[in-house]
Amino acid sequence: MGAVSQRLFGVEWQGPVLLASGTCGYGEEYSDLIPLDDLGGLVTKAVSVEPREGNPPHRISETPGGMLNSIGLENVGLEAFVREKLPWLEENLDRARVLVNVVGNSVDEYAAVVAGLDDEDGFLGYEINVSCPNVEGGTMFGTDREALGRLVERLRGETDRPIVVKLTPNVPDIGAYARVCEEAGADGLSTINTFPGMLIDVDKRRPVIGNVNGGVSGPAILPMGVYLTWQAATATDLPIIGIGGIRSAEDALQYVLAGASLVQIGTALFVDPESAVGVTEGIEKYIEERDVGDLSELVGTVDVERPARVGLGYE
Numbered sequence: 001m002g003a004v005s006q007r008l009f010g011v012e013w014q015g016p017v018l019l020a021s022g023t024c025g026y027g028e029e030y031s032d033l034i035p036l037d038d039l040g041g042l043v044t045k046a047v048s049v050e051p052r053e054g055n056p057p058h059r060i061s062e063t064p065g066g067m068l069n070s071i072g073l074e075n076v077g078l079e080a081f082v083r084e085k086l087p088w089l090e091e092n093l094d095r096a097r098v099l100v101n102v103v104g105n106s107v108d109e110y111a112a113v114v115a116g117l118d119d120e121d122g123f124l125g126y127e128i129n130v131s132c133p134n135v136e137g138g139t140m141f142g143t144d145r146e147a148l149g150r151l152v153e154r155l156r157g158e159t160d161r162p163i164v165v166k167l168t169p170n171v172p173d174i175g176a177y178a179r180v181c182e183e184a185g186a187d188g189l190s191t192i193n194t195f196p197g198m199l200i201d202v203d204k205r206r207p208v209i210g211n212v213n214g215g216v217s218g219p220a221i222l223p224m225g226v227y228l229t230w231q232a233a234t235a236t237d238l239p240i241i242g243i244g245g246i247r248s249a250e251d252a253l254q255y256v257l258a259g260a261s262l263v264q265i266g267t268a269l270f271v272d273p274e275s276a277v278g279v280t281e282g283i284e285k286y287i288e289e290r291d292v293g294d295l296s297e298l299v300g301t302v303d304v305e306r307p308a309r310v311g312l313g314y315e
Contacts, residue, residue, distance in 0.1 A: 003294050008262065015039055021166075022046065022071065023270070026089070030273065031092065043098075046075050048077060063199065065218055068198075081117075099123065099164060114159050128186075130142035130151065142168035151184075164188040169224060226242070226258050241262040242255030242264070243266065257301055260299070
């Protein structure tokens, strides 16, 4: 995978494709389906201080362009993660990199998870989830620049490992939030999390999702994810991991050209668990056919020329 390998966050990534948080469990759940150690890496299911039961059912519903989910960050909690999940990751993944997704209801809770994990082995760094739309207060930090800055600064003081902040799309200017993360000491960004959405059963006249609303993911959000990744990339020098609607190498390459160095695949795994492998192979083929030296040469190279604005339209 030489052509698609990159050096990022101080280490070598053998490939650009990661499995997204919440879609591959803690890795072990997918170990019989795909060769995890041949991928760039994975992001674990969220970890909070205490275990979470998550939201009431129904938690998932298919949409015309993807999926609506409201899992509610169900997870085993910090203690069980360290005892039961990290040992498997350390033992079974030699080349694939692991980021641990971290959640909390307060700065202190986020900090407690990071502090509780930092002396453990089996993972590279953290993806800080400040942007979950299907739990109460889940976007509290992601939509408040002052709170976001305080959180990242606190976590920077807790660890020397890479800190990647997963941003919400539900802000007027994602670039401003990207700059806050950079100034506060983050090492990278994940763009983007899901969009809030709702489905209604017209016969029952009730929400389909037990928690009323959830997060929209899948092919429908690809254009928004690419655009917001480009916005973030033009606002900061931080490395970016692109997320949202990726099913093919072409989808992933749009994120790369927009400014992402790595990508994550999530909803597509529910349709085709081997999609991450296929996307990696497709990127390798693209690079080979176009005589590109390596993937890093493509990052952020989209040729954007805005048309002149005339009245309410363009010409």
